[in-house]
Amino acid sequence: xxxxxxxxxMILAAAxxxxxxxxxxxxxxxxxxxxxxxxHINAPHSIIFFETGGIDSQLLxxxxxxxxxRVMVGTSINxxxxxxxxxxxxxxxxxxxxxxxxxxxxxxYGNLNTTCIGDYWRPKARFPGCGGACDAASxxxxxxxxxxxxxxxxxERVDYLSTPGWILGPGGxxxxxxxxxxxxxxxxxxxxxxxxxESKEMYIHSTYPGIRPQQIQExxxxxxxxxxxxxxxxxxxxxxxxxxxRIDPQRLII
Amino acid sequence: xQSPPRVAGQSIMNVDDKVMDLSKAIHRFVHDGxxxxxxxxxITRNPMALAYEIIRQGKKNLHVYVHxxxxxxxxxxxxxxxDAIELSYGGTARFxxxxxxxxxxxxxxxxxxxxxxxxFQMTLRFMAGSMGLPFMPIRSLRETDVxxxxxxxxxxxxxxxxxxxxxxxxxxxxxxxxxREEKIVLVPAINPDVTIIHVQQVDRQGTVRxxxxxxxxxxxxxxxxxxxxxxxxxxDTEVIRENPDQNQIPFFMVDAxxxxxxxxxxxxxxxxxxxxxxxxxxxxxxxPDDGTFRQYLDEYVFGVKSHEEYLEKIGKDRLSQIxxxxxLGYRPGLDRR
Numbered sequence: 001x002x003x004x005x006x007x008x009x010m011i012l013a014a015a016x017x018x019x020x021x022x023x024x025x026x027x028x029x030x031x032x033x034x035x036x037x038x039x040h041i042n043a044p045h046s047i048i049f050f051e052t053g054g055i056d057s058q059l060l061x062x063x064x065x066x067x068x069x070r071v072m073v074g075t076s077i078n079x080x081x082x083x084x085x086x087x088x089x090x091x092x093x094x095x096x097x098x099x100x101x102x103x104x105x106x107x108x109y110g111n112l113n114t115t116c117i118g119d120y121w122r123p124k125a126r127f128p129g130c131g132g133a134c135d136a137a138s139x140x141x142x143x144x145x146x147x148x149x150x151x152x153x154x155x156e157r158v159d160y161l162s163t164p165g166w167i168l169g170p171g172g173x174x175x176x177x178x179x180x181x182x183x184x185x186x187x188x189x190x191x192x193x194x195x196x197x198e199s200k201e202m203y204i205h206s207t208y209p210g211i212r213p214q215q216i217q218e219x220x221x222x223x224x225x226x227x228x229x230x231x232x233x234x235x236x237x238x239x240x241x242x243x244x245x246r247i248d249p250q251r252l253i254i
Numbered sequence: 255x256q257s258p259p260r261v262a263g264q265s266i267m268n269v270d271d272k273v274m275d276l277s278k279a280i281h282r283f284v285h286d287g288x289x290x291x292x293x294x295x296x297i298t299r300n301p302m303a304l305a306y307e308i309i310r311q312g313k314k315n316l317h318v319y320v321h322x323x324x325x326x327x328x329x330x331x332x333x334x335x336x337d338a339i340e341l342s343y344g345g346t347a348r349f350x351x352x353x354x355x356x357x358x359x360x361x362x363x364x365x366x367x368x369x370x371x372x373x374f375q376m377t378l379r380f381m382a383g384s385m386g387l388p389f390m391p392i393r394s395l396r397e398t399d400v401x402x403x404x405x406x407x408x409x410x411x412x413x414x415x416x417x418x419x420x421x422x423x424x425x426x427x428x429x430x431x432x433x434r435e436e437k438i439v440l441v442p443a444i445n446p447d448v449t450i451i452h453v454q455q456v457d458r459q460g461t462v463r464x465x466x467x468x469x470x471x472x473x474x475x476x477x478x479x480x481x482x483x484x485x486x487x488x489x490d491t492e493v494i495r496e497n498p499d500q501n502q503i504p505f506f507m508v509d510a511x512x513x514x515x516x517x518x519x520x521x522x523x524x525x526x527x528x529x530x531x532x533x534x535x536x537x538x539x540x541x542p543d544d545g546t547f548r549q550y551l552d553e554y555v556f557g558v559k560s561h562e563e564y565l566e567k568i569g570k571d572r573l574s575q576i577x578x579x580x581x582l583g584y585r586p587g588l589d590r591r
Contacts, residue, residue, distance in 0.1 A: 028347045051322075051373055052295055053467040061586060065347035067295030067322070069524040069584035072466040080468040081321065082381060085374035089393055115370060116361075120403050126361040128353040130400060131322050131343035132373035138395055161399045177394030177437055252348070252590060 001209075004235045006189040007254050008243055009208050011037055012235045013187050014100060014144050023047045025088065025136045027101030028065055030146045033243075033253050034100055036062065040242050049087065051132035053079035062248050066132075085132065088139040094179065099136040102146040105158045108202045108222050109172065110145065110165025110183030110195060112137070113158035120160055130162035137163045142184040149188035154220035166200035190216045192232060193224070201225070206232040271458045272511040273488065276561060279510035280307045283448050283480045289317040289416060290336075291380070291444065291478060293451030293471040294521065296324040297346050297529045299464075301452035303517035303561040304484050308450075309333040310555055317416065319444050320344075321376040321470055324354065325521050325537075331366060332356030332547055333555070338367040338406075340444075342376050349534035355541040369405025369421065375441045377470045382443035383477030389423075389440040396424050396439055418442035449478035452518045454525055456485040457494045460508025463501045466524030466583060472502045484512040486526050514561050516573060528576040528585040533568065 011034045018024060018038035024046055026035045035048045036059050049055045050066040057063075058074030072078050087093045103112035104127050114130055116123035137143050143165075147153055165183045166172050173182055182200070186193040191207035203225035204213050213226035235243075248254045274282075284290065290308075294300040305326035308316075316336040320327050322343035328350070330336050344357035352358065360366040371379070378390035395401055404421040411417050423440045430436045451471045455463040462483055464471060475481050483503075488511070494501060517523075520533035540550040558564045565573065578584050 052469055060582070061584075064349075064529075064590065065296040065298070065324075067298040067467070067469065068347075069298060069466060069522050069528065069578070069582075072524055073582055073584075078467050080472065081373055081377040081470045082473065085377060089374070115399070120399065121405070122364055123362060126353060126358045128345035129341060129343045129370050130372050130398075134372040134395060134398055134400060135374035139393065160403070161397070164395075164397055167397050172397075176397040177435060178397075179393075250590065 001234055002237050002240055004240055005254060006208070008235055008240060009232070010146065010187050010189060011243065011254065012239050013192055013232060014146070015041055017144055017185055018043045018046055018098060020045045021096070023049060023093065023097045025097050025099040025140060026050055026066065027133060029253060030102060031100035032059075032063055033248060036247050037239070037243055040246060041239055049084060051081060051084045051136070053081060053083050055079065055083070055087075062252055064252070081132075085135050088136055091179070094139040095141040095181065097136070097140040099133070099140040099143040100146070101133045101136070101143070103163065105153050105155055106145065106147055106186065107155055107158050107165070108224060109167060109169055109200055110186065110202065111158055111161050111167065112145065112163040112165065113160045114162045115160040117159050134163045137165070137183070138178050139181065141181045143182065144185045144187065145183055147186055147188045149190040149216060149219045151219050151221055154222050156222055166195060169200045170198065172200070188216070190219065191229070196225070204229040206230045208232050209234050272460045272508055273458050274510050274512065276303060276307045276484070276512050276514060277311070279482050279512050280304065280311055283482055283509055284308055284313055285447075286313055287315045288447040289319065291319040291446040291449040291474045292323060292326050293449065293469065293474050294324070294326065294518070295322055295467070295469045297349065297534070298522045298524065299452050299469070299471075299518050300324055300326040300521040301450045301484055301517065302326055302519055302521060303514040304450045304452065304482060304512070305329055306555045306561070306564065308335055309551065319376070319446055321373045328354040328356045328541070331360050332541065333551060336366065340369045340371065340376070342371050342373045346534060349538055355538070356547065359542070367406060367410070370400055371441070372400055375400075377473060379441050379444045380470055380473035380477045382441070383445040384473045387443055389442050391438045391440055393435075394437065394439055396437070401439065444477055446474075446478040448480040448482060449474045450482045450484075451475055452484045452523065454485065454523065455487045455489045455494065456483055456508070456511050457489050457491040457505070458511065459491060460503075460505035460511055461491070461494050461501050462503035462508065463489070463494060468502060475503050476507055480509045481507055482510045482512065483508050484514045484517045486515055486517065486523060488513050516565050517561060519565070519568065522584065524583045525578055525580070527573070527578050528588050530568070530572065530576050531588070531590045532572065
């Protein structure tokens with residue numbers, strides 16, 4: 001088995017979830033490299049677009065931000081925010097979109113906090129804010145979430161609900177006036193969580209090689225179903241070679 | 255070159271020349287207490303030269319509007335020019351992990367009033383303002399704290415006529431049928447006193463050509479009473495009107511045109527230069543501490559009289575290192591660590 005980092009495992013776990021027919025809405029950082037990896041490995045026809053207005057970006061180099069000039073090259077069109085959020089809110093195109101982004105806190109229904117820890121008006125810690133993730137998660141057909149596996153990040157109630165997941169469970173999105181869709185996958189540095197079809201609650205879907213489900217549970221404040229956990233397939237030589245040589249040769253993210 | 259067609263008797267050359275220097279543009283169109291919107295996105299096309307000049311002129315109590323903003327926003331907050339911000343994202347991505355350094359510090363320290371929106375909401379708010387509408391509808395975001403938690407309380411909203419009485423509203427959809435989409439969220443328009451943007455090309459009259467992504471610059475520009483545009487290049491009117499389908503803002507909406515090459519440094523300007531990783535890393539080092547942040551301002555903002563002097567400080571070598579490849583629009587292989 002080749003040697004790999006947990007970041008590489010996370011990126012590939014997300015890439016494997018992207019399908020050839022997907023339109024991928026990318027956040028900053030890990031999301032971008034996962035979308036690029038999918039295009040090189042398993043979903044060559046997937047379309048990458050950014051909230052900033054770059055539609056079908058070719059990404060010859062890894063961008064640092066969704067506003068990076070690197071997202072403007074070889075696109076189908078270069079537009080602006082109104083165009084991209086229009087694609088998401090549009091009932092014909094929105095459901096084809098898979099959103100990928102990270103968060104600081106998550107609850108069992110996949111609701112996210114990217115705004116602050118503690119009181120909103122006088123927070124203990126302030127983060128950048130919801131940006132376009134809230135809009136994307138509201139309208140996209142499905143979403144993939146990157147998290148660091150830490151106890152304080154998997155909580156019963158997020159301090160600030162920046163981005164909606166399944167809201168309060170079954171029927172939650174419908175009641176909130178949101179289209180179908182919702183989070184399907186949470187990828188951490190220890191494994192992959194998914195959401196139960198019925199209850200919409202998070203459960204452990206797979207653990208990375210050498211990690212036990214109970215170890216993941218210990219890194220969460222919420223208690224979730226660990227009984228269905230399988231082992232995630234480790235990265236292959238080919239996947240790693242692409243990631244290291246083609247996608248992130250400067251090791252900016254991996 | 256052949257002149258573009260025009261109606262006989264109407265010359266496009268007799269409109270006011272709007273070109274002025276940096277200091278005059280800010281002096282004339284930005285005043286203490288103004289509501290200011292800033293164009294650009296995180297690490298690209300921030301109107302840095304304009305922001306530096308606002309700081310140099312010591313403007314105070316600005317009410318600032320952005321969607322996802324980075325360096326200019328962070329500096330204006332850090333330098334104490336603004337006491338209220340409306341935003342969706344504050345940060346320069348990898349160059350400020352966890353959020354814009356001075357932005358984060360100001361909020362955590364209770365030094366500034368702030369209100370959060372989503373990127374789409376901010377875009378729709380500028381769009382409403384640009385079209386003279388009081389609001390724009392957006393498909394539900396009502397189960398989020400973005401909807402539920404107001405940054406500005408009712409008292410302040412009552413007292414300050416420039417802030418809408420409500421952050422947002424949920425209303426009945428008058429076109430609802432069969433119980434579907436019965437409610438819709440409305441976000442209020444923004445009409446800033448002044449918008450500042452940095453673009454690639456403008457002519458002396460003010461016709462604007464943005465290359466690459468426009469972000470929400472066009473809506474922000476049109477929503478404002480006054481518009482200051484700084485640019486990499488001044489282009490002849492005949493030339494910019496040769497390909498008008500590449501232009502975004504008509505000249506009569508522009509109040510000041512300021513020629514400032516590298517006017518977005520250290521952020522990127524597509525087709526001209528990349529972002530400057532070394533300068534961003536320097537800022538990352540100096541911005542967290544009040545003392546070193548002050549040193550940063552003294553050196554790069556107060557210590558220079560003009561943007562030319564600022565660029566001399568950055569150095570010719572550095573500027574040539576980030577110069578864009580004309581085909582790609584950025585600098586391929588730039589060391590970005």
